[in-house]
Amino acid sequence: MSAGNSIKYCMDWGMKNRISRIINPETGRCVMLAVDHGYFQGPTTGLRNLGESVNPLLPYADAIMITGGALKNWINPAMNKPVVLRVSGGNSMELPDELSDEVITTNIEDAIRINASAITCSVYIGSPHQRQTIENLAKIVNEGNKYGIPVLAVTAVGRRLSQEGGKDAKDIVRNERYLGLASRICVEMGAHMVKTYYCDEFEKVVAACGNVPVVIAGGKKIDELDALKMAHNAVSAGARGVDMGRNVFQSDCPIGMIKATRAIVHDNAPVESAYDVYVMEKARSGKQ
Ligand code: 5RP
Numbered sequence: 001m002s003a004g005n006s007i008k009y010c011m012d013w014g015m016k017n018r019i020s021r022i023i024n025p026e027t028g029r030c031v032m033l034a035v036d037h038g039y040f041q042g043p044t045t046g047l048r049n050l051g052e053s054v055n056p057l058l059p060y061a062d063a064i065m066i067t068g069g070a071l072k073n074w075i076n077p078a079m080n081k082p083v084v085l086r087v088s089g090g091n092s093m094e095l096p097d098e099l100s101d102e103v104i105t106t107n108i109e110d111a112i113r114i115n116a117s118a119i120t121c122s123v124y125i126g127s128p129h130q131r132q133t134i135e136n137l138a139k140i141v142n143e144g145n146k147y148g149i150p151v152l153a154v155t156a157v158g159r160r161l162s163q164e165g166g167k168d169a170k171d172i173v174r175n176e177r178y179l180g181l182a183s184r185i186c187v188e189m190g191a192h193m194v195k196t197y198y199c200d201e202f203e204k205v206v207a208a209c210g211n212v213p214v215v216i217a218g219g220k221k222i223d224e225l226d227a228l229k230m231a232h233n234a235v236s237a238g239a240r241g242v243d244m245g246r247n248v249f250q251s252d253c254p255i256g257m258i259k260a261t262r263a264i265v266h267d268n269a270p271v272e273s274a275y276d277v278y279v280m281e282k283a284r285s286g287k288q
Helices: 003-010 013-022 050-060 067-075 108-116 131-149 176-188 202-208 224-236 253-265 271-284
Strands: 030-033 062-068 083-086 118-123 153-155 191-195 214-216 241-242
Touching: 013 118, 030 050, 030 253, 050 067, 050 253, 062 067, 062 191, 067 083, 067 108, 083 108, 108 131, 118 131, 118 176, 131 153, 153 176, 153 224, 176 191, 176 202, 214 224, 224 241, 224 271, 241 253, 253 271
Parallel strands: 030 062, 030 241, 062 083, 083 118, 118 153, 153 191, 191 214, 214 241
Antiparallel strands: none
């Protein structure tokens, strides 16, 4: 039995049940809405009033990725969507070369009190605090395993400091080699799901993760059609769905974008028909 299979069959009922709340057992896929950006970006565009932007999108999301603080401030506890709780932080846009300096900020007891269906933190492979962030992941995997709470590992792409001590920081290249390396490290640490960026030859990244489901982040806001193409390419290459943020909530029609993304992820819709879903919703809502 492969390592991935052994993890799969050792999961207890609670772990399986929580994963099934996030990844739809009928399609084996998931449209997660990522709105955790404020933990290091502050009141970012589209999330200044998080409740106003996010609450109307909840009916179309399979799960919401968010911090505990944002949840308590802006989301009604009566809502019934699984929460993927970000439990790391400590970094900010003010220190762009130190983005990898994350620690665990929320303990497992709080995650349980919040009724989290999963917990999540980022790893920054190739960045100055690589080891610390891998330790963060390993720690929450151990805690999650204790209580049957799955862990979504996020392969954040940071900056690598130059040998001269950081004066010449370079962005890390998002290719299948790097993302495959980062994602596989997460799997080896016991992550139950991996979130990474899309890249060419994405099937190699998926293969590097064995049986662990992989979802893609949307990344910076791009044209709606391009974002839908990316989601389509990702699921065609074996991704189990998306965990998208900016390409939904920064769109000129966020409901249209999340509905279109659902069509791709859950209904295997071609890009053109998914784009029509977005265009029609935009027209219907009078945004055109
Ligand atoms: C950073 C994160 C996010 O804050 C977020 O989830 C990214 O989503 P998107 O790129 O689609 O806006 O995980 O590493």
